[in-house]
Amino acid sequence: MSLLDVLRSGIKTAHDITKPLQATVQFSHCLGTDAFGKPTYAPAVPLTAIVEWEQKVIASQSGIVVSSRITVLFLDVAALAAATAGEGITTKDKIVLPGGETGSIVGIEGFLDALTGEPVTATAYLE
Numbered sequence: 625m626s627l628l629d630v631l632r633s634g635i636k637t638a639h640d641i642t643k644p645l646q647a648t649v650q651f652s653h654c655l656g657t658d659a660f661g662k663p664t665y666a667p668a669v670p671l672t673a674i675v676e677w678e679q680k681v682i683a684s685q686s687g688i689v690v691s692s693r694i695t696v697l698f699l700d701v702a703a704l705a706a707a708t709a710g711e712g713i714t715t716k717d718k719i720v721l722p723g724g725e726t727g728s729i730v731g732i733e734g735f736l737d738a739l740t741g742e743p744v745t746a747t748a749y750l751e
Contacts, residue, residue: 628737628738628739628744631735631744632737632744635699635744635745638699639699639700642674642699643672645674646672646673646674646699647672647673647674647675647721647722648670648671648672648722649670649671649672649673649675649696649719649720649721649722650668650669650670650671650718650719650720651668651669651670651671651704651707651717651718651719652665652666652667652668652669652717652718652719652720653665653666653669653707653708653709653711653714653717654714654716654717654718663716665717665718666707666709668718668720669706669707671698671700671703671704671707672698672699672700672703673696673697673698673699674696674697674699675694675695675696675697675721676694676695676696676697677693677694678693678694678695679691679692679693680692680695680749682730682731682749683731684715684730684731685715685730685731685732690730690731690751691751692730692731692749692750692751693727693750693751694721694725694727694749694750695747695748695749695750696719696721696747696748696749696750697745697746697747698713698745698746698747698748699745701742701743701744701745701746704743704746705742705743710742712732712743712746713729713732713746713748714729714732715728715729715730715731715732716729717729717748719748719750726750727750727751728750728751729748729749729750729751730749730750730751731748731749732746732747732748732749733746733747733749734746734747
């Protein structure tokens with residue numbers, strides 16, 4: 625059993641154990657821009673995630689230090705892959721929390737499966 629197998633198994637266990645703690649968020653994947661340069665989005669898809677309200681400072685995708693107030697951890701990466709057409713989360717996507725709160729995605733991180741190229745987990749940081 626490889627380290628990656630152990631990691632996959634642990635994430636599946638974490639997903640199963642934390643189901644009562646997971647919230648349903650509405651995820652809209654950015655498809656591109658219209659003729660006026662405004663982003664266009666796929667219809668919102670409900671996804672489960674662990675949502676943590678915690679003020680923290682992170683390095684954004686561009687390397688600038690920014691403040692994040694919400695961390696959204698996706699453990700069901702198969703559902704996330706389906707919602708993003710296999711492209712994964714981008715900073716242009718939208719996440720709306722159950723109470724209607726949202727914010728710009730200022731950072732993304734996770735583990736990548738070296739064999740498949742697919743994420744094993746994905747975390748989005750909202751401003």
